[in-house]
Amino acid sequence: MRKKIIAGNWKMNKTPSEAAVLASEIRNKISDAKCDVVVCPTAVCIPGVVSALEGSSISVGAQNVHFKESGAYTGELSSAMLKDAGTLYTIIGHSERRQYFGETDETVNLRTKAAVDGGLIPIVCVGESLSERENGIMPETVCRQTKLAFLNIQKDDAENIIIAYEPIWAIGTGKTATAQQADEVCGIIRNTIKELYGEDTAEKIRIQYGGSMNAGNAEELLSMPNIDGGLIGGASLKPDDFAAIIKAAD
Ligand SMILES: O=C[C@H](O)COP(=O)(O)O
Numbered sequence: 001m002r003k004k005i006i007a008g009n010w011k012m013n014k015t016p017s018e019a020a021v022l023a024s025e026i027r028n029k030i031s032d033a034k035c036d037v038v039v040c041p042t043a044v045c046i047p048g049v050v051s052a053l054e055g056s057s058i059s060v061g062a063q064n065v066h067f068k069e070s071g072a073y074t075g076e077l078s079s080a081m082l083k084d085a086g087t088l089y090t091i092i093g094h095s096e097r098r099q100y101f102g103e104t105d106e107t108v109n110l111r112t113k114a115a116v117d118g119g120l121i122p123i124v125c126v127g128e129s130l131s132e133r134e135n136g137i138m139p140e141t142v143c144r145q146t147k148l149a150f151l152n153i154q155k156d157d158a159e160n161i162i163i164a165y166e167p168i169w170a171i172g173t174g175k176t177a178t179a180q181q182a183d184e185v186c187g188i189i190r191n192t193i194k195e196l197y198g199e200d201t202a203e204k205i206r207i208q209y210g211g212s213m214n215a216g217n218a219e220e221l222l223s224m225p226n227i228d229g230g231l232i233g234g235a236s237l238k239p240d241d242f243a244a245i246i247k248a249a250d
Pocket residue numbers: 009094166170171172173174210211212213231232233234235
C-alpha cells in the first residue's frame with residue numbers, strides 16, 4: 001500500500017510574510033494528517049515557511065533546482081542550497097517551466113539527477129497538451145517524458161522519486177481530467193516505470209495527479225488505484241480547501 005502524498009505548489013504567489021502566515025494557517029488545520037504533506041513556496045519564501053512549520057509533519061519543497069552544484073549560473077539555486085535552507089522535496093519540469101522557461105526533457109533529467117544526488121526528493125512533472133491528447137499521442141508523450149526524466153537514475157533512487165501527472169489542459173483551467181482519464185494515464189506511467197525498473201519499483205513509486213484538483217473532486221480522484229496523491233495549485237493557497245484535500249487522501 002503506497003502512502004499518499006499531497007503537495008501544494010504555490011507557484012509565484014505570496015510575499016515572504018504572507019507565505020509564513022499561510023504556512024501557519026495550514027499547519028493549524030492539518031495537525032493529524034496520515035498522508036505526506038508538502039508545501040512548495042517560492043525560493044525567497046522558503047526560510048519563513050520552514051520556520052513556520054518547524055516541529056510539524058509538513059515538509060517544504062522548492063519549485064525548481066539547478067543541475068550544477070555551484071558556479072556562474074546567475075539566478076539559479078543548487079540542491080545543496082535548498083537542502084541547507086530546509087527543503088526536502090523539489091518540483092522539477094512543471095509544464096509552466098517547460099512552456100515559459102525553455103525546460104526540456106534533457107534539463108528535467110539533469111535536474112532530477114542533481115536533486116537525487118543532493119538528497120532532495122524530486123517531484124517530476126509530466127503531462128500532455130490538449131492537441132497531443134486530441135491527436136492520440138498522449139501515451140507517447142508521457143512515456144517519452146518519463147523515460148527521459150529517469151535516464152541514468154539508479155533503481156534504488158527511482159523508487160523514491162514522485163511523479164506528478166499533470167495534463168496541461170487541466171492546469172488552472174477548472175477543467176479536471178475525469179478520475180478514469182487520470183487513472184488511465186497514471187497507469188501508463190506506472191507501466192513505463194515497470195519497463196524501466198521492473199514490477200517492484202512500479203508498485204512502490206508514487207504518482208500524483210495535478211490539474212484543478214479541489215475539495216470537491218479530490219476524493220474521487222484519490223480513490224483511483226493508480227493515483228497516489230495530488231499536486232495542487234490554486235486550491236493549495238486556501239487553507240480550508242487544502243485541508244479538505246488532505247482529509248480526502250487520508
Ligand atoms: O502544480 C500544480 C498544478 O499545476 C495544478 O494547478 P491547479 O491546481 O491550479 O490547476
